[in-house]
Amino acid sequence: QKEVEQNSGPLSVPEGAIASLNCTYSDRGSQSFFWYxxxxxxxxxxxxxxxxxxxxxDGRFTAQLNKASQYVSLLIRDSQPSDSATxxxxxxxxxxNAGKSxxxxxxxxxxxx
Amino acid sequence: SQTIHQWPATLVQPVGSxxxxxxxxxxxxxxxxxxxxxxxGRGLQLxxxxxxxxxISSEVPQNLSASRPQDRQxxxxxxxxxxxxxxxxxxxxxxxxSNQPQHFGDGTRLSIL
Numbered sequence: 001q002k003e004v005e006q007n008s009g010p011l012s013v014p015e016g017a018i019a020s021l022n023c024t025y026s027d028r029g030s031q032s033f034f035w036y037x038x039x040x041x042x043x044x045x046x047x048x049x050x051x052x053x054x055x056x057x058d059g060r061f062t063a064q065l066n067k068a069s070q071y072v073s074l075l076i077r078d079s080q081p082s083d084s085a086t087x088x089x090x091x092x093x094x095x096x097n098a099g100k101s102x103x104x105x106x107x108x109x110x111x112x113x
Numbered sequence: 114s115q116t117i118h119q120w121p122a123t124l125v126q127p128v129g130s131x132x133x134x135x136x137x138x139x140x141x142x143x144x145x146x147x148x149x150x151x152x153x154g155r156g157l158q159l160x161x162x163x164x165x166x167x168x169i170s171s172e173v174p175q176n177l178s179a180s181r182p183q184d185r186q187x188x189x190x191x192x193x194x195x196x197x198x199x200x201x202x203x204x205x206x207x208x209x210x211s212n213q214p215q216h217f218g219d220g221t222r223l224s225i226l
Contacts, residue, residue, distance in 0.1 A: 032212040043203055043217040044157070051212055088157070092212065098164050099145040099207040101215060105156035 003027065004091050006104035014112050019076040021107050023089030026070070032092035033065060033072045034101065037085045044088055048074060079111045115140035119204045119218030127226050132177075132191040134221050136204030139185065144206040146187040147215060148179055151201040163187060164209070199225045 003026045013019045021035075032051055036044035050056045050063040050072065062075040072091075076083055086106040093100040119136045126132060138144050148160040159172045161179035169179050176195060180188045187204060201222050205215040 032214075034214045036217075041222075043220045046214050046216060049212075049214050090215070097209075098162055098170070099209070099213060099215065100147075100159065100162060103157040 002104075003102045004089055004104040006087075006089050006107045008105060008107065010108040010110055012110045012112060013079050015079060015081060017079050017111075019079045019083065019109055019111070021074040021076075021087050021089075021109065023072045023074075023091075023104055024070055025072070025089075025091045025102075027091070027094060028067075028070060029094040030067075030070075030091045031094055033063070034090040034092070035061075035063060035074045036088040036090060036103075037083075038088060038106065039085045076109075079109075081111050081113050084109060084111050115206070115216070117204060117206055117216060117218040119221060121221055122219060123222050123224075125224045125226060126194050128196055129193045132189070132194055132198070132223070134189040134202055134204075134223075136187045136189075136218055137185055138206045141206070141208065142184060143209050144185065145209055146181060147205040147207075148187065148189045149203040149205065151203060151220075153200075157203065161189070194225050196225050199223055 006023050035048040037047050038044045048063040050065045056063045060077045064073045086108045088106045089104040090101040116139045146163045149157045163181045177191050203220045204218040207213045207215045
């Protein structure tokens with residue numbers, strides 16, 4: 001079992017819809033969770049981080065964390081074609097001070113006009 | 114603000130040639146530094162990380178090595194490149210306290226001929 005798992009997709013949604021991206025992790029001690037967006041041929045860009053159970057909103061993005069279920073998700077409201085990218089979930093390793101994170105393989109999102 | 118510089122952006126090298134990729138961070142001190150490789154359509158593979166000058170931890174045994182000669186400089190090297198070394202190489206940094214995210218450079222696309 002992989003430490004961080006994401007639906008590989010691809011996920012396709014129409015413009016204006018809500019895109020829901022999911023991530024599960026195996027280390028119950030994990031405390032810090034990050035979402036990155038990676039456009040094709042580019043490097044990952046941090047878009048959200050969440051440390052506490054519940055929802056965290058930033059503009060059209062909402063991160064949701066449920067530590068009991070070991071589940072973190074990213075909702076993108078009013079999806080735009082410019083949101084088409086691969087979204088990477090990252091979970092900080094709680095067993096080291098080196099700031100290591102384990103990344104999922106990503107979910108590719110396509111927003112159709 | 115902090116910035117990370119990584120070069121070159123693109124590199125084409127013959128099999129058996131040496132490699133040196135450099136990464137520098139500005140605007141912070143004592144960062145954690147990381148080297149990742151991303152194969153086409155795949156997730157991020159952590160190669161090396163460093164928590165301080167001269168301190169290198171290797172995640173995957175291979176013909177690559179890393180060095181950190183200065184606080185904000187991280188170098189990835191190889192004496193003899195293999196075809197399997199092709200990929201997208203990413204340098205990243207994070208703050209040295211527990212819940213900080215990683216921030217990525219623009220990456221180097223390495224092709225081995």
